[in-house]
Amino acid sequence: MSAGASRRAVGQQWLQRLLDAVVSVSADMDTRTVLHRIVEAAADLVGARYGALGVLGQSGEFTDLITVGVDHQRLMTVAGLPQGHGLLHTLVAxxxxxxxxxxxxxxxxxxxxxxxxxxxxxxxxPLMVRGTVYGNLYLADKKDGTPFGDDDEALLTALASVASVSLENARLYERLKHAAGHFQRRMLPTLPDLTPLQAAARYEPASELPRLGGDWYDAMVLPDGATCVVVGDVTGHDIEAAPLMGQISNMLRALAFDHCGPPSLIVSKLDHVLSMLDDPPTATLVLGRIECDRGQYTFHWSNAGHLPPLLIYAEGGTCYLAPTHHGIPVGIDTTVPRFNHEHLLPPASTLLLFTDGLVERRGQNIDASLDDLADQAARLTAAPLDDLCDALIAPSGKVFDDDIAVLALRLPGPQSGSPAEDRHPTARPAATTGI
Structure with missing residues (x-):
């Protein structure tokens, strides 16, 4: 083989190894894993003893260091992240x-x-995209003792471009998630003063895009003095779910405020309003009224295909309010009857309404998840409502398969001379009527 043919063969092998390296790192969506593979590929292809990739934060400081050929944990413990001086600073500057x-x-x-x-x-x-420096990729000490050459620099530059795009995509993805979550939260109401009831609510968007979901909560005091509460979930998780949620929430709020009737009547009227649309959206929801009569509070509600509310007793017991008659989601069939249910709310008890994102876990039975939620809530019966909501969401570890809406309401404590209360989850079943 001639010298020219030999060089071409070596060049083709080098190009194939580079393409193989790019393909292998592009197949993984975890950004840090991608970057680690890039460093490994660079050190392997160039034959370097050491390799590293430094990631810069938006303010220009190093926020991460990915290494090959050194004890990373020991290096971080002893030396920490690179500082903004020396050769690495020169490389970035x-x-x-x-x-x-x-x-x-x-x-x-x-x-x-x-x-x-x-x-x-x-x-x-440097790791750069359109003039923005995201970090640097560097190698040290070739194993054969030779100096770094033009081919080594060309290869490292090619791999650096892959790393730069990965970092830019990850940063853009985080910005998009933040913007979507911010938009969703802006569509949800600020809870009004519901005194003497205490109230707290939480909303968490799904961890993965599309983050715009259809979960919502709402609460307000009606003209007749009752407190109206609702938690719902619009079907679907695409970009249309959030505006549909806003439409249904506003319709429901207007209907509840205008009619002040039984929850089943309000939900039935919502069904008829949705049926007038060309493409009616569907949603599950629980709509309820908390009424007070001579110091005794009663929860009246209608369930449209949603998970049941959880009643947390002051003594620590819990009870899912799940009567036999269960309605279908709204927006499907206006001829299907809606049902009213009622249950006495003991003093200092807490009523929890939530969407399925709180209890649905991949690979876990929903009944087991509901039992876990009830057990955890029973241990938090005396916790402030904000702490209760945070603690119930915490097991997800800030990774949410679906968006979550939670609404918690706590009744005032017992008063002197108040009537005897239902203090046991099974003492009084919920009453049910249909419409």
Whole structure:
């Protein structure tokens, strides 16, 4: 084989190895795993003993360091993240490739911190997309002892471009998630003063895009003095779910305020309003009224295909309010009857309304999840409502398969001379009427 053919063969092998490396890192959606594979690929293809990728935060400081060839945990413990000086600072500031044949002799070098391997040669390139520097990718000390050359720099530059796009996509993805979550929360109401009831609510968007979901909560004092509460979930999780949620929530609020009737009547009227639309949306919901008569509170509600409310007794017991008659979601069939239910609310008890995102877990039975929720709530009966809501959401670990809406309401404590109360979950079943 001639020298020219040999060089072409080596070049083709080099290009194939580079393409293989790019394909392997592009197949993983976890950004840090992608970056680690890029460092591994760079060190392997160039034959370097050490490799690292430093990630810069938006204010220009290093926020992460991914390494190959060193004890990463020990390095972080002893030296921590790189500081904004020395050769790495030069690499970021100059925004161009850097080749250093003798690190110790370079005047820009500031040496190595204790515990850091002593490196003799360095090749680094910035991670950039459209003028924005996201970090740097660098190698040190080729295993064969030769200096870094043009081919090494070209390969590292190619891999750096893959890393740069991965970092930019991850940053854009986080911005989009934040904007979507902010938009969703702006569509939800601020809870009004419901004294003597205490109230707290939480909304958490799904962790993965599309984050715009259809879960909502609402509460208000009606003209007749009753407190109206609702939690619902519009079918679907696409970009249309959030505005549909806003429409249904506003319709329901207007109907409840205008009619002040039994919950089943309000839900039935919502059904008829939705049926007039060309493409009626569907949603599950629980709509309720909390009424007070001579110090005794009663919860009247209608359930449209939703998970049942949870009543948390002051003594620590719990009870799901799940009568036999269960309505279908709204927006499906106006001829299907709606049912009213009622249940006495003991002093200092807490009523919890929630959407399925709170209890649905991949691979877990929904009944088991509901039991877990009731057990956890029973242990938090005396907790402030804000703490209760936070604690009930906490098991998700801030990773939500679906969006979550939670509304908690606490009754005032017993008063002197008040009538005997229902203090046991099974003492009085919920009454049911139909419409």
């Amino acid at each position: 100059d925004q161009q490739a850097l080749r250093v044949p003798d690190v110790a002799a370079d005047p820009r070098s500031v040496g190595f911190p204790p515990g850091h391997p002593v490196m003799h040669t360095l090749l680094g390139v």
